[in-house]
Amino acid sequence: MKISGFTFIRNGIVLGYPFVPAIRSLLPLCDEIIVNVPRSTDDTLAVVKAIGDPKIKIIETEWDDNVRTGGLALSHHTNLALERCTGDWCVYIQGDEVLHEDTIPAMRRAMERELDDPAVQGLIVDYTHFYGSYRTQTCGLGWYDREVRVVRRDKKIRSSSDAQSFRTIEDKKLDVKKSGGHYLHYGHARHPEMARQRLRDFSRLWHNDEAVEKIADRPADFYDDDQKVKPFTGTHPAVMLDIVAAAGWT
Numbered sequence: 145m146k147i148s149g150f151t152f153i154r155n156g157i158v159l160g161y162p163f164v165p166a167i168r169s170l171l172p173l174c175d176e177i178i179v180n181v182p183r184s185t186d187d188t189l190a191v192v193k194a195i196g197d198p199k200i201k202i203i204e205t206e207w208d209d210n211v212r213t214g215g216l217a218l219s220h221h222t223n224l225a226l227e228r229c230t231g232d233w234c235v236y237i238q239g240d241e242v243l244h245e246d247t248i249p250a251m252r253r254a255m256e257r258e259l260d261d262p263a264v265q266g267l268i269v270d271y272t273h274f275y276g277s278y279r280t281q282t283c284g285l286g287w288y289d290r291e292v293r294v295v296r297r298d299k300k301i302r303s304s305s306d307a308q309s310f311r312t313i314e315d316k317k318l319d320v321k322k323s324g325g326h327y328l329h330y331g332h333a334r335h336p337e338m339a340r341q342r343l344r345d346f347s348r349l350w351h352n353d354e355a356v357e358k359i360a361d362r363p364a365d366f367y368d369d370d371q372k373v374k375p376f377t378g379t380h381p382a383v384m385l386d387i388v389a390a391a392g393w394t
Contacts, residue, residue: 234296263319265296
């Protein structure tokens, strides 16, 4: 059984994505990792190259700033990486997600167990979403508890819409089972000013410039006071420990 990892990352440094830990978290599980680095304005490409692991295969692609509908640029660049995968299973990770190493054995067992059953098109992972800091996780409605992050290599399976999940080319949901994997999502745990810049950049994939500025016009502390959170009592992935320790905001 061969396992491919895949992701894409653009301007990961300026937007505060923990993309190096994200990529590193897949290394113990995968035989290869395809990293699509669209044209960036920072040193994202150099940083990915500096990881220096032979499993990592980098592709460089163009970025079209005029694609501003439905977040379709995200699924497009995800699919460019997926198309280069050569494994039986393809494990997707976004630049602000990190796989917890404690769940890698369970994921591998699930892929081995379902390998010869073509009816299983994908596997889902469980999620912890951080909000406002690395010490507080969401506990309210509106946050997904699980998502498809492992798909069988099949030309009929594609990343869809804004790349949150995967569907068939006929736009049908995949038949999936649990993987036992656990992803920690750090996209809403950035420093407030970096979070504001990320929101402004991300919103451009849906809206014109005027609407983007209105969306990014948040209070000085950025994060919503009425978001329901609770203390995080679990453990962060080992590849995130230095970043978590260095976080100095409240």
